[in-house]
Amino acid sequence: MNRQVIGAMVRLRLLRVVRDRGGLVWLLVMPMVFSYLMGMLMGDWSGSSQPARRKLLVSDLDGGPAVSLLLGPLRANDAYEVAVVDTAFTDARARELVDARRATAVLQVPPGFSAALAGGPRVDLRLTIDGDRLGGQAARTLVEGELARLATAGAAMSLVAPPGTPVPRDGAASFDEGAFVDAWESPRVRLRAATLGRLESEDWGLTRSHQHVGPSYVLFFVLMFMMVSAKDLVQERRDRTLARLVTSRASAVDLVAGYFLGGMAVGLLQAAILLVLNAVAFKLDYGDAPLALAAVVVLFAAFSSSAAILLGTLARSGAQADGLGTGLTMVMAAIGGLWWPLEVVPAFMQVLGRALPTGQAISIFHGLVGRGWGLAEAAPLLGGLLLWFVAAFTLAAWRLRRQIAT
Amino acid sequence: MIEVRDLVKKYGPQKAVDGVSFDVARGELFGLLGPNGAGKTTTIGVLSTLLRADGGQVRIGGHDVATAPSAVRRLIGVVPQEIALYTDLNARDNLVFWGRLHGLGGAALNRRVEELLVLADLADQARRRVETFSGGMMRRLNLVAGLIHQPEVLFLDEPTVGIDAQARSRILELIADLGRQGLTVIYTTHYLEEAEQLCDRIGVIDRGRLVALGDKESLIGQIGDVDLIRLAIPADRHEAFTAACLGWEGCVGVGERRGRIEVRARDGGQLLPHIQAWLEAGGVPLEQLEVERPNLETLYLNLTGRGLREEAP
Numbered sequence: 155m156n157r158q159v160i161g162a163m164v165r166l167r168l169l170r171v172v173r174d175r176g177g178l179v180w181l182l183v184m185p186m187v188f189s190y191l192m193g194m195l196m197g198d199w200s201g202s203s204q205p206a207r208r209k210l211l212v213s214d215l216d217g218g219p220a221v222s223l224l225l226g227p228l229r230a231n232d233a234y235e236v237a238v239v240d241t242a243f244t245d246a247r248a249r250e251l252v253d254a255r256r257a258t259a260v261l262q263v264p265p266g267f268s269a270a271l272a273g274g275p276r277v278d279l280r281l282t283i284d285g286d287r288l289g290g291q292a293a294r295t296l297v298e299g300e301l302a303r304l305a306t307a308g309a310a311m312s313l314v315a316p317p318g319t320p321v322p323r324d325g326a327a328s329f330d331e332g333a334f335v336d337a338w339e340s341p342r343v344r345l346r347a348a349t350l351g352r353l354e355s356e357d358w359g360l361t362r363s364h365q366h367v368g369p370s371y372v373l374f375f376v377l378m379f380m381m382v383s384a385k386d387l388v389q390e391r392r393d394r395t396l397a398r399l400v401t402s403r404a405s406a407v408d409l410v411a412g413y414f415l416g417g418m419a420v421g422l423l424q425a426a427i428l429l430v431l432n433a434v435a436f437k438l439d440y441g442d443a444p445l446a447l448a449a450v451v452v453l454f455a456a457f458s459s460s461a462a463i464l465l466g467t468l469a470r471s472g473a474q475a476d477g478l479g480t481g482l483t484m485v486m487a488a489i490g491g492l493w494w495p496l497e498v499v500p501a502f503m504q505v506l507g508r509a510l511p512t513g514q515a516i517s518i519f520h521g522l523v524g525r526g527w528g529l530a531e532a533a534p535l536l537g538g539l540l541l542w543f544v545a546a547f548t549l550a551a552w553r554l555r556r557q558i559a560t
Numbered sequence: 561m562i563e564v565r566d567l568v569k570k571y572g573p574q575k576a577v578d579g580v581s582f583d584v585a586r587g588e589l590f591g592l593l594g595p596n597g598a599g600k601t602t603t604i605g606v607l608s609t610l611l612r613a614d615g616g617q618v619r620i621g622g623h624d625v626a627t628a629p630s631a632v633r634r635l636i637g638v639v640p641q642e643i644a645l646y647t648d649l650n651a652r653d654n655l656v657f658w659g660r661l662h663g664l665g666g667a668a669l670n671r672r673v674e675e676l677l678v679l680a681d682l683a684d685q686a687r688r689r690v691e692t693f694s695g696g697m698m699r700r701l702n703l704v705a706g707l708i709h710q711p712e713v714l715f716l717d718e719p720t721v722g723i724d725a726q727a728r729s730r731i732l733e734l735i736a737d738l739g740r741q742g743l744t745v746i747y748t749t750h751y752l753e754e755a756e757q758l759c760d761r762i763g764v765i766d767r768g769r770l771v772a773l774g775d776k777e778s779l780i781g782q783i784g785d786v787d788l789i790r791l792a793i794p795a796d797r798h799e800a801f802t803a804a805c806l807g808w809e810g811c812v813g814v815g816e817r818r819g820r821i822e823v824r825a826r827d828g829g830q831l832l833p834h835i836q837a838w839l840e841a842g843g844v845p846l847e848q849l850e851v852e853r854p855n856l857e858t859l860y861l862n863l864t865g866r867g868l869r870e871e872a873p
Contacts, residue, residue, distance in 0.1 A: 162660035170648055394640035398705075401608050401638040402661045405630075559612075 155411055159404040163412025164419050170386075171420050177379075181420075185375040185428050186435065192367045208258035208289035211251060212238045218268025220304060227300050234258075234293065245348065248282040252290075259283045259293045270342040271304055282348045290349075291497070298345055305341045349497070368432035369519035370492040373454060373512060375428070376421050377486065380458040381479030383420075387413070387466025388475045391557065406558045410463075410551045417459030418452075425451045441522040446532040450518045453539040457511050460546035467553035486512045495520075508535075511542040561586040561621060561713060561744045562607065568615030569602050569768075576602040578768040579616070584746060584761075586712075589739040591759030592748040593856065599768040600748035601641065604715050607746065608638045620713060637711035641718040643698045644705075647691040651682050651701050654690060655708055662709035676704040679734070696727025703734060713744045720754065732758060752856040762856070766864045780854050786812055787828030788858045791835065792820045792848035801838065808834045820848070822861070828852075 171177060210228055214221050217240065228234045243251070248260040262280040270277045281297060283290030390396045399409055429451070432438045440447050462479070469475035487493055489503065490512025496504045507513035514535045521527030521535075529536075562584040569577040577599045584590040592600045605611035607618055609629040617624065623631040645654050655676055659669040677683040680700040690698060703719055716735065720728040735758055739745055749755055755762050756776055764772040764779070772779055793801060798821060802814045805823055810831050812824040825831040828851040839846055852858060 158663060158665070159661055162657060165660075166646070166649075166657050169653060170646065173649060173653075393642040393644055395644040395646070397610050397640055398638055398644040398658075399661070400610055401633055401636065402658070403630075403633060403663055404661060 156408045159408040160412045164416045167416030181424050185371045189368050189371045207235045210234050210236045210259050211257040212261045213243045214238050214263050215265045216263050216267035220268035220271050224300050227296050252282050252284050258289045276342050279345050305343050364436040365523045366495050368436050368438045370516050372428040373515050374487045374492045376425050377458045378483045380462040381483045384462045384466035384479050385472035385475040388469050388472050400558050406555050410554050413463050414459050418455050421455030421458050443528045446529045449536050454515045457543040460550045463550035491516050514538045563619045566616035570614045575768050580770045582763050587742040589745045589760050591755035591762040593755045593762050594765035595750050598765045604717050608715050635712045637706035637714045639703050639706040639716045643702050645690050650687050650689050652686040658705045659708045680704040695723040716747045771863045786824050788852040789823040789828050790820050790850040793844050797844050804838050
């Protein structure tokens, strides 16, 4: 490979982007405008900015004081109205209530809950929510948080109080570290969540709309900018610039590498600037896994660049490349969950969405910004993204080399 | 410098180039003359390593284009018929890019870019976007971009298509200058006046075959001292005129093209009184009459039965 030739092509690509002022608007300004507007539109997912109150229906079969402690934070939250009944619900009935929108979430507390917290037999709580309604997700976050706090405090308290004794909110009189660790690693109570009509979304951890909107518009505009640039390759074919490139010192391998790396350089630059702007403007925290963050950005830019070359070699005209590029980006963005979280679409659409590179990339971002993922947790989805890149690059290189040869 | 032997290039069953052979000496300005679709661009495509030949052999500077394309590419510059430039960039950026692609850099590249901008008469327009250029300016930049690496052979594929007479004249001057500097040039065109004006030797190509080859004088000499008389008369009298004309002394042949009669005569002046008498005798109205001395157009017509600006079938 001739590094000077490849370097010249990469510089050319960046130069063309920089010299195109109209293009710069779409490259950097519009993504931030969209992020801001959509972020505002979707609001704060914790619910504090929502005037309408959400109903949490609690079936309390325990009757112990721990239930009141568990529900404390929700009762204190103006966004929630908590109703407690002492009748049992079947799972089907709970689903029915949520499905009919009579409750945002239904929490089933089984007998023995308070005893379990104090060291008794383990119990499972059941929370039924509607994935379409963001208040359900937020309720779950609040319940999970309080439950974890009570479970550890309860375990520690069990050292000084007999089973069945109500657990004081302020914790134990004395503290045994071993018991605490045991309770932490093997909790006495667990929360089982059921999401209606959706895949189980055990991993959902986003509480602010910008945590979704920011990364999703970075991905969307990187893909969009790249795909519409496919028309440049069509133009180069038609006006014989590609032919002129072929008759230079550049080999076919140099040209493929030059086109690919040029596109990737633009994608990486765009993504890096937008991620920083999002971090500054919307206070987004991308987590503590810089390698995973870098990997998802690099693989997505690599896939986008390859897909654009492939499109540029397939389209017959610039207008066709433009139309197809825009259309494909829209479809991949919508199905892949860039415009709305995959958690709000039906199960089969979630499966389809997570099979797409857009769905894989945004899921990794969700993991990084909302669930504290590291490289290991992101690895399976990164693997999927790598497969997409390899497939797109192989096809693009094959098509481009064929066109160069003829 | 260039040796082409029995070159064949097919597109499917169709032979776009069919057994073409010619040589071009170092420093020669060689014209490939033919109508659109005759096979000129395909021939240039094979010579410039863009297309793979289906038969024959092409050697440039002693290198076979099929087996040593990289060595050939170091020797050649290619100027496509289209404006093969990045029109969203300025003239300087374009030349710098093409220079880098050919391995130039630093001060040598800057010097070469300045030289070419002066050569193309674009030094004061170097920072302007190419898309704002006139057709002639684009053509000049397109041409000098093919010279950035100082090639020994330059392929020019119809470099004056779509520009006005003044711009064409400047391009032709530029090419003539290059020829005087000793560059070997292969120039394709369907404008015979360009070939006549510029080229040391001309190959006439038709339907993929080289039908004539030589310098301008020898080519015209091939058809002898034959004039071309074109006349427009009512279509229903064409047959009668043809029959009469073939009987007149000095008439070499009669044909019909684009609704007009074309008479080839050894001496057009001698045949005109016959024509005038026939028209008067029959009361046939004459709409148009032209007499042309032998030139490449008549040569081409003689060889192919078609005009240079007609598409090849």
